[in-house]
Amino acid sequence: MNKFYFALFSCTLLTSSAWAQYDNNPGSNHGNRFEQLGTMISTPNEYRSASGAPGPKYWQQKADYEINATLNDDKQRLDGNETITYTNNSPDPLTYLWLQLDENEHKKDAESAKFDESKMQSKMTIRQLQGIIGHDLDLGNHIVSVKDANGTTLNYTINQTMMRIELPVTLQPGQKFRFKINWWYNISDRLTIGGRGGYEYFPEDGNYLYTMTQWYPRMAVYSDFQGWQNKQFTGRGEFALTFGDFKVSMNVPADHIVGGTGQCSNYAQTLTAAQLKRWNAAQSATSPQEIVTLDEVKQTMKNHATARKTWTFHAENVRDFAWVSSRRIVWDAMSTQIDGGKKVMAMSYYGPEAYPLYRKYSTKVVAHTLKTYSKHTFPYPYPVAISVEASNGMEYPMICFNYGRAEKDGTYSEATKNGMIGVIIHEVGHNFFPMIVNSDERQWTWMDEGLNTFCQYMAEQEWDSRYPSQRGPAYKIVDYMKMPKDQLEPIMTNSENIVMFGPNAYSKPATALNILRETVMGRELFDYAFKTYAHRWAFKHPTPADFFRTMEDASAVDLDWFWRGWFFGTEPVDVSIDSVKYYRLNTKNPAVEGTADRAQYDRNLENISTTRNKEGGTRFAVEADTSLQDFYSKWDRFAATPATTQSYQAMYNAASPAEKKLYDSKNYFYEVSFSNKGGLVTPLIIEWTYADGTKEVEKISAYIWRKNENKITKVFAKTKEVKGIKLDPYRETADIDESNNSWPREYQPSRFELFKQQSLPRGVTAGPNPMQQAQKSQ
Structure with missing residues (x-):
C-alpha cells in the first residue's frame, strides 16, 4: 500500500504524512495548495513516463504455476506440491527469489498476533478472546522440500510470512528458473481464527465449506520501483502478485463441488450426466440455470462419500488462484455478453441458507457488475466470474467470496439484501482493480479498494436509482472528515498505520473520485481519463504517480491541487459565506434614481429618538405653526425636473454603446465574501434564489482560491433581485459544516424521540425484517 520511493533520494523511504505537511510558501496565504506535486511523487524514467503511461523500457516478471493439492475433509488439512517457472524480464541479475507464505499469519508465534492493542469489554466474542489468549494449534505453512528442476x-x-530461496546460479535477464515446493498446512477455522481463507463448519449437518485462499507459496513481485516487495503480511495490507499461467488440480471427496479461478477442463469426469447437461445448457442461457440443484445438495449433505475426484482448472494471465470446495454447494450459471460480444459465464456457488437471496440475485448482480465496470474501464477479459457465499467478503481472479444468508424461514431484511448486492458488486469488481490493474495492495490500499469502491458506487447507482450507497456520495464522508486530526491520516498512508481503515482506504478515495468526476472535471473528461488509466495499466503494475499523471x-x-488536498492531506472542506453586500449601478436617470434616493434620505433621518417622538405623539413646531413652513417644506429634492431630465439625456446621448447597455441593464451587484475554514480548497457551487421565486446554480473553479487560500471576495452581477444564497446545494463537495453555507443563515431543526433502551443479543441487527413480519401476519 502506501509508501513512495523517490529517485532523488535513492531508496530512502519517506513517509507520506511528512510530505502532506510540505508548504512551498510557508507563512503565506497563497502559494501552497496550488503548487505542483514536484518531488512528492516519483521521478519519471524510462520505465514509467511523465505522462503516466508505461515507459519504453517497462518490464514485469512472470510466474507460471503447476499445482497439485489434496484436501483432507476429515482432518481439515491441505497437502500440495507445485512447480514454479519464474521468468526474469528485468534488467537485473537475481541471486535469490522471494515468495509469500501468507498462511503463516495464523502461526501461534506470528508477530502480527502480538503487535496490536487489545482491551477487555463487557461482552467478548470467541475471536476477540482468541486474539488475547492466542492458540496452540499447529497452523501455518510446513515446507517439506524445495528443489530445482533436477x-x-x-x-x-x-522470515515470518516471507521465504527467500537461494539460487544455485545467478538468474540473468531473460532467463527462466524452474523449481518445486512440497508443503502442507492445517486449515484454520476462519470464523474463530480469522483471516480470508479457511473452513466454516456447519454443525446442523456436519459438513464443511472450504474457501481456499492464500493457500500455496506465491511469488512476490520484483518491480522497477521497489525491487522485491517484501513487506510482511499481517492480515490487513493485501497482496502484490506476479502475473502468470496456472494449471491446478484439486483432489477432494467425490461428493464435493469445486469452483475456482479459470476454467475446469474435466467437468465430464467430475459432474453427473444431468449436471453436465445443465452446464452445457447454461452456456447460452440468459437467466441463471442451476447446475447443481438445491435438492441434490440436500441429499448429498446426508451422506459423506469415501471415494475421491480430481478437478483440474486452467487460467491464463492471472495473478492468483483461489477455490471453493464443499458438498453443500448449489451452483448456478448464465451466459453474459460483454462489450464487443465476448461471452462470460457469470456463476454463483452458495449453501442452502443463502438460497433465498443468492438464487434470485447473485448471478444477475455478477453479470451487472461485469457490464457496468466494462463500460467504465475495459471489457472484462476473463471467461468466467464467480460469486461464492461464504459469510465474508474477499476477492481473487474470477472468483470472490461474499455474504448474504436468509433467516431460517427464508425471509431476509432489506439491509441484508442491499448489503449482499453491494458486497457482490464490490468483490466481483475487484477483478478490474487490482486483479487486472495490478497495483501493490500491500503498499497502497486505496489504489485497489478506493478505485474499486468508486466503481462499485457507479454500479450500485446503475442497479437501482434508490440503492442506498454507503460510500461514494460526498456527504457520507463528512463525519470522518470532521474527526480530530490525531485520528486522521492522509490517503497516502501505508495500510498498517491507518486508524480508521474503512473510511480512509475505501470511502475517502471513492468520494474524492466521485467529486472529481461530478464536480471538478465533469463526466466526459473524467471518464476518458479514467478509461485511459485502466487501459494503460491493465495486466501491469501501476503506482500512485502513474494514476495521478494519467488523469491529468x-x-x-x-x-495537483486536488491530489495534494484529498490524497496527501487531512484537511476537510468547510467554506463559509461570511458577508453579502448589495450594490446597484447609479444610472443618473432622475426618473429611476429618485425613488431610491428619497427612500435612502428618509432612512438617514430616522433614529431611535425620532421614532419614539412620533410614537409618543410629539407635536412638532413646524406642524403647530404653519408659518414656519416655506418652499423647502414641500420641495421634493428627488423629483425629476425638466433641467435634471435634460441633463441626464445629454449625458446618456454622449455615452458609448457599451455604456448605454450598462445603464439600461438594471443589474444587481452582490459582493460575497467567503472564507476557507476547513483548509481543503474546493470549487464553489452557488445556488441563487431570486425574489420572483426562481433559482439558478452557478459553479466557480477551485482556482478562485489560488491567490488567497483563506479568504476571497467576488462580485456577481444579476438581472434579478436576490433573496437567498446557498453553497453546495447538492451536497457534492463534502462540506463538513452546512450551517455557514447560506445567506441569510438557515437553521435546520434536529429531531429527537423518547425511547426505551434495550439490549440486543450480540450478532442480532436492530433493523426490521418486514418480510418476516408480513408472513407472520398472514
Missing part, C-alpha cells in the same frame, strides 16, 4: 535441494530461509495527461486538467 531435484537438487535449494537453500531457503523463512488524458484530460488537460491540472489536478
Whole structure:
C-alpha cells in the first residue's frame, strides 16, 4: 500500500504524512495548495513516463504455476506440491527469489498476533478472546522440500510470512528458473481464527465449506520501483502478485463441488450426466440455470462419500488462484455478453441458507457488475466470474467470496439484501482493480479498494436509482472528515498505520473520485481519463504517480491541487459565506434614481429618538405653526425636473454603446465574501434564489482560491433581485459544516424521540425484517 520511493533520494523511504505537511510558501496565504506535486511523487524514467503511461523500457516478471493439492475433509488439512517457472524480464541479475507464505499469519508465534492493542469489554466474542489468549494449534505453512528442476535441494530461509530461496546460479535477464515446493498446512477455522481463507463448519449437518485462499507459496513481485516487495503480511495490507499461467488440480471427496479461478477442463469426469447437461445448457442461457440443484445438495449433505475426484482448472494471465470446495454447494450459471460480444459465464456457488437471496440475485448482480465496470474501464477479459457465499467478503481472479444468508424461514431484511448486492458488486469488481490493474495492495490500499469502491458506487447507482450507497456520495464522508486530526491520516498512508481503515482506504478515495468526476472535471473528461488509466495499466503494475499523471495527461486538467488536498492531506472542506453586500449601478436617470434616493434620505433621518417622538405623539413646531413652513417644506429634492431630465439625456446621448447597455441593464451587484475554514480548497457551487421565486446554480473553479487560500471576495452581477444564497446545494463537495453555507443563515431543526433502551443479543441487527413480519401476519 502506501509508501513512495523517490529517485532523488535513492531508496530512502519517506513517509507520506511528512510530505502532506510540505508548504512551498510557508507563512503565506497563497502559494501552497496550488503548487505542483514536484518531488512528492516519483521521478519519471524510462520505465514509467511523465505522462503516466508505461515507459519504453517497462518490464514485469512472470510466474507460471503447476499445482497439485489434496484436501483432507476429515482432518481439515491441505497437502500440495507445485512447480514454479519464474521468468526474469528485468534488467537485473537475481541471486535469490522471494515468495509469500501468507498462511503463516495464523502461526501461534506470528508477530502480527502480538503487535496490536487489545482491551477487555463487557461482552467478548470467541475471536476477540482468541486474539488475547492466542492458540496452540499447529497452523501455518510446513515446507517439506524445495528443489530445482533436477531435484537438487535449494537453500531457503523463512522470515515470518516471507521465504527467500537461494539460487544455485545467478538468474540473468531473460532467463527462466524452474523449481518445486512440497508443503502442507492445517486449515484454520476462519470464523474463530480469522483471516480470508479457511473452513466454516456447519454443525446442523456436519459438513464443511472450504474457501481456499492464500493457500500455496506465491511469488512476490520484483518491480522497477521497489525491487522485491517484501513487506510482511499481517492480515490487513493485501497482496502484490506476479502475473502468470496456472494449471491446478484439486483432489477432494467425490461428493464435493469445486469452483475456482479459470476454467475446469474435466467437468465430464467430475459432474453427473444431468449436471453436465445443465452446464452445457447454461452456456447460452440468459437467466441463471442451476447446475447443481438445491435438492441434490440436500441429499448429498446426508451422506459423506469415501471415494475421491480430481478437478483440474486452467487460467491464463492471472495473478492468483483461489477455490471453493464443499458438498453443500448449489451452483448456478448464465451466459453474459460483454462489450464487443465476448461471452462470460457469470456463476454463483452458495449453501442452502443463502438460497433465498443468492438464487434470485447473485448471478444477475455478477453479470451487472461485469457490464457496468466494462463500460467504465475495459471489457472484462476473463471467461468466467464467480460469486461464492461464504459469510465474508474477499476477492481473487474470477472468483470472490461474499455474504448474504436468509433467516431460517427464508425471509431476509432489506439491509441484508442491499448489503449482499453491494458486497457482490464490490468483490466481483475487484477483478478490474487490482486483479487486472495490478497495483501493490500491500503498499497502497486505496489504489485497489478506493478505485474499486468508486466503481462499485457507479454500479450500485446503475442497479437501482434508490440503492442506498454507503460510500461514494460526498456527504457520507463528512463525519470522518470532521474527526480530530490525531485520528486522521492522509490517503497516502501505508495500510498498517491507518486508524480508521474503512473510511480512509475505501470511502475517502471513492468520494474524492466521485467529486472529481461530478464536480471538478465533469463526466466526459473524467471518464476518458479514467478509461485511459485502466487501459494503460491493465495486466501491469501501476503506482500512485502513474494514476495521478494519467488523469491529468488524458484530460488537460491540472489536478495537483486536488491530489495534494484529498490524497496527501487531512484537511476537510468547510467554506463559509461570511458577508453579502448589495450594490446597484447609479444610472443618473432622475426618473429611476429618485425613488431610491428619497427612500435612502428618509432612512438617514430616522433614529431611535425620532421614532419614539412620533410614537409618543410629539407635536412638532413646524406642524403647530404653519408659518414656519416655506418652499423647502414641500420641495421634493428627488423629483425629476425638466433641467435634471435634460441633463441626464445629454449625458446618456454622449455615452458609448457599451455604456448605454450598462445603464439600461438594471443589474444587481452582490459582493460575497467567503472564507476557507476547513483548509481543503474546493470549487464553489452557488445556488441563487431570486425574489420572483426562481433559482439558478452557478459553479466557480477551485482556482478562485489560488491567490488567497483563506479568504476571497467576488462580485456577481444579476438581472434579478436576490433573496437567498446557498453553497453546495447538492451536497457534492463534502462540506463538513452546512450551517455557514447560506445567506441569510438557515437553521435546520434536529429531531429527537423518547425511547426505551434495550439490549440486543450480540450478532442480532436492530433493523426490521418486514418480510418476516408480513408472513407472520398472514
